Structures are given as structure tokens and as C-alpha cells.
Amino acid sequence: MAQVHVITGVERRRRWSDDQKRMIVAAAFAPGAVVVEVARRANVSSALIYRWRRELRPTASGFAEVVVDDPAVAPPTGPCGSAGPALEVMVGADIRIRIPTSTPSELAAAVLSALARR
DSSP: OOOOOOOOOOOOOOOOOOHHHHHHHHHTTTTOOOOHHHHHHHTSOOHHHHHHHHHSSSOSOOOOOOOOOOTSSOOOOOOTTOOOEEEEETTTEEHHHHETTOOHHHHHHHHHHHEEEE
């Protein structure tokens, strides 16, 4: 004969704080992590983790994060031989563009917008 579980308390929706959501999303998208396994450990659906990631993602403000490297380290020399100051832009994981600071802003904007449409 099958067992029957009777729940006597009132079932309520769980409330997750933003910090808890951030911790679960960070664990789910850490290198080597599997979203389904993290969702199972947190006792939530994987769809909820993706929704939290979308909700917690900062809105685009028109600015990008800038990382300044150590000036003591010499920048790599490009194919044209210029090792001067340059802006390095990463588009996705496989495209890296070095734009020398002497490049006209219109040309740099045209190159970046062409890559964005790609």
C-alpha cells in the first residue's frame, strides 16, 4: 500500500533576498558549474535561475567596464608594428581588437558598430 504524506502547515512562497539570488546565480554560472545541479542543491528550478540572472543583470547605461593594465608591462606589438597606447576591445570570447589612440573616433565607432551587427 502506498504512503500518503499530509502537509498540515500553510504552504507559502519562498522569498529570496537579492543577496541569496546573487549567490545562487554566481554559483550556477561559475566556471565548470552546471546550472541544473546548482538549481537542485538550492531546491529551485533552473528556469528561475536564468530569470534571476536576467533580473539582476545591470541595465545598459552606454558605458562599458574599463580595465587598466599595469603600465610597467609592455603592450604586445601588433601586426603593423605599433606598440603605442591603444584601446583593447573584446567582442565575445574570440574577438579582440586593439585600436590605437591615434585612430579617428569615427573610424573606431564604425568598426565597433560593424562588429556589433555581426
